[in-house]
Amino acid sequence: MLRWLQFGDLHACEGDDWESLRRFERLVSEANQGFAERVQFAVLPGDNANHATPEQFERVGEVARRLHVPLHVLPGDHDFEAGHLEDFRRHLAPQSLPRVETIGETQCLFLDIVSAGSGGPDFRLGQAQTAWLHQTLGQARPGARSLVFMHAFPGDLREGCEEVAALLARCGVAYVGTGHTHYNDLLNDGHVIYGATRSTGExxxxxxxxxxxxxxxxxVSWRFKTLxxxxxxVLVTSPSDWRLATDFTSRTQIPEAAIPVRAEIFGASNEVVVTARLDGERDLTLSRDGDGVWCGRFGEVADGRHVLTVTATEADGSTDTDTVEVLVRNARERPKRGPALALGRDVHSLRSWPSHGIPGGRLGPNANGQKW
Structure with a gap:
């Protein structure tokens, strides 16, 4: 199991009296308190400094260094406002991009989609980085799953969207993490899950x-935690919610006959009690396995959609619940995948998933909001 956090675009700026930076400080404190022992890394997806000034980058870097888990920082169009990334690298993110790291057993790729452009939202990978992406994904072992992080969806690229999105779909990329939208969004194009995290500033x-x-x-599982x-x-990590299923032949994404339940419980004491409920009528107490993941199993489950909730309850009464909707399909032919259309584009947005932090207004530069 690989677990990670993603912060939103900070847009750190003296223009708002550094309000977004203060929010980031509080988020870093929360991450250290409840997530640091269970997650492997965290990501800042770009637009860290609102106007790419050395002071803005320096202040973000001072806060980022307080995080107790490895942090990977990407550039966004606002970080490139000066026409270069020298201050970004000097004060905030010295590691070169593009970069690939194996975290746990998963190949994680971190991309720069601003340097090849002319500034503003002129997002491009460029010829050299595109070739690197082909080579790196092509060298992954058969059946391996990869993660990719970039500032925006492939559909926002000024060139190469179809090539890049098709490559991600073909090479077993499970998830692509982005920023830029200013709102929470999840896309499922039938091959890859794309997740954008709400901005911290603006x-x-x-x-x-x-x-x-x-x-x-x-x-792939995803849920938003508010400050x-x-x-x-609570985060249910298996089976898949039907909205995030990309392979209907997979017995872990689409279970058969029984539902094995796995969940992560963050920020809990040793006295926490974790229970699962199926369709509001079948109850199960979960227990920890050797890796600290909470597990259980519902047997003899009929075909169709089922509502699964996992609840963690502390001795003081504090509680949290994660709910997913699971498709069960018992032993018979499974549906075949249709042709791929509009890969990597936000036409595949889930639009609304309030219980996971997606209210559906899509207010931001990609859809219904202002053009920052």
Whole structure:
């Protein structure tokens, strides 16, 4: 299991009296409190400094260094406002891009889609980085799942969208993490899950927070935690919610006859009690396995859609619940994948998933909001 956090675009700026930076400080504190022992890394997806000044980068870097998990920082169009990334690298992110790291057993790729452009939202990978992406993904072992992080969806690229999105779909990329939209969004193009995390500065919709994700085998899970929403925090990591299923032949994404349940409980004490409920009528107490993942199993489950909830309850009464909708398909021929259309584009947006932090207004530069 691989677990990670993603912060939103900071847009750190003296123009708002550094309000977004103060929010980032609080989010880093929350991450250290409840997530640091269970997640492997975190990501800042770009637009870290609102106007690419050395002071803005330096201040973001000072806060980022307080995080107790490895942090990978990407550039966005606002970070490139000066026409270069020298201050970005000097004060915030000295590691070169593009870059690939194996984290746990998963290949994670971090991309720069601003340097090849002319500034502003002129997003491009460029010829050299595109060739690197082909080579790196092509060298992955057969059946391996990869993660990719970039500032925006492939559909926002000024050139190469079709090539890049088709490559991600073909080479077993499970998830692509982005920023840029200013709102929480999830896309499922039938091959890859794309997740954008709400900005921390210049928010147009909802409170600030961070997204919490996991790759559990071939199952992607994603949920947004708002700032100061309390603990514990529950994330069902398997089976897949039907909205995030990309392979209907997979028995972990689409279970058969029984539903094995796996969940992460963050920020909990040793006295926490974790239970699962299926369709509001079947109850199960989960237990920890050797890796600290909470597990259980519902047997003899009929075909169709089922509502699965996992609840963590502390001795003081504090509680949290994650709910997913699971498709079960018992032994018979499974549906075949149709032709791929509009890969990597936000036509595949889930639009609304309030319980996971997606209210559906899509207020931001990609859809219905202002053009920052």
């Amino acid at each position: 928010i147009e919709e909802g409170p600030p927070g961070l997204s919490v994700s996991a790759l559990d085998g071939d199952v 100061d929403s309390g603990w514990p925090f």
